[in-house]
Amino acid sequence: MQKYLSDKNETNLRLPGPVPVPFDILNEQTKPLINHRGNEFSYLLKNCTDKLKQIFATDNDLYITTSSGTGVMEASISNFLSEGDEIIVASVGWFGDRFTEIAQAYNVKVINLSFSHGSNINCIDLEECIKKNPKAKAVYVTHNETSTGVQNNLSDISKIVTKYSLLFVVDGISSVASVPCETDKLKIDVLISASQKGWVTPPGLAFISVSKKAWNYHKVSSLPKYYFDISQYKNYFKKGQPPFTPAIGVMYSLDKALDLLIEETMPKVYERHKKVAYKIRTKLIEIGFELFPDDENHASDTLTSVKIPKETSTKQIIEKLENKYNVIISAGQGNLSDKILRIGHLGLVSDAEIDWLIESLIKSMEKENE
Known part of the structure; x- marks a missing residue:
């Protein structure tokens, strides 16, 4: 499965699911x-x-x-x-x-x-x-x-x-x-x-x-x-x-x-998810986001949720990410709909897609706060 990490996708689909599917599988x-x-x-x-x-x-x-x-x-x-x-x-x-x-x-x-x-x-x-x-x-x-x-x-x-x-x-x-x-x-x-x-x-x-x-x-x-x-x-x-x-x-x-x-082996699959989750959480914290889980020890290895800054609109961030940078993430649900962003990273996620996500978020937030 790891060999597909180099596949280039036109859209950076970072939902809790569905996930990007390599063409060989699709x-x-x-x-x-x-x-x-x-x-x-x-x-x-x-x-x-x-x-x-x-x-x-x-x-x-x-x-x-x-x-x-x-x-x-x-x-x-x-x-x-x-x-x-x-x-x-x-x-x-x-x-x-x-x-x-x-x-x-x-x-x-x-x-x-x-x-x-x-x-x-x-x-x-x-x-x-x-x-x-x-x-x-x-x-x-x-x-x-x-x-x-x-x-x-x-x-x-x-x-x-x-x-x-x-x-x-x-x-x-x-x-x-x-x-x-x-x-x-x-x-x-x-x-x-x-x-x-x-x-x-x-x-x-x-x-x-x-x-x-x-x-x-x-x-x-x-x-x-x-x-x-x-x-x-x-x-x-x-x-x-x-x-x-x-x-x-x-x-x-x-x-x-x-x-x-099975060819990759499940221990390697689990380790891959753990590493991706750590990279995404770390980079999100570095650019100023706060994790929503009250303890990072029970933060998910398949999805990261972060609080948005006050006076910031999840809807506007999500729209800018999708319309300008082809990055698709989710807002919260129910009473969290305008309080958190949810970023899926289950399945296959490359380093290039992580960088793409973070850079796009930075640009979207800069314009949001202008």
């Missing part, structure tokens, strides 16, 4: 379509699933859905719970809160354990919450919260959740394939991710791994489900098929991207 989608009930697709499905499991670091079942990441977020609710069940959602931002919104739509009772934006999950508070809510069946957390640029410590969280034998559900949409997230070692029961993030693949596919414990929850789950019913995925996978028509073109791209990630 062009896989131009292959002729095939029968998704035939032997050729069966081989592709099994091959991609095996490689995904390798990167997920799991022996658990894993399924590929044609959907956005939010699709498998919903699947992580509907497949393992029943109406009236209680769950704990430990949230540090916008996407953690999405678990709550989905669960409430299914009439699941949510105990919200919310932490201030910019902070990470406090495990002392988490354990106290679990003790106070003995009826809770599961804990839902977001590994990497892209709305705030915070990365939670799954190792510490896992010790607490497994101590009380609760179902451990993790949103790894913007972390898996970019930072270490070893499913089995961390005893994660349900882990989800999506193709447009660190997998360096176009949007359209999402992934969900399911432990034996999670299957036991699934057996007694009575929430309505159809498209995301994992029993259908399990039964069809035995036949080498998806239950519904898949995004075949994106599957081609995924297959190529997985080969490149």
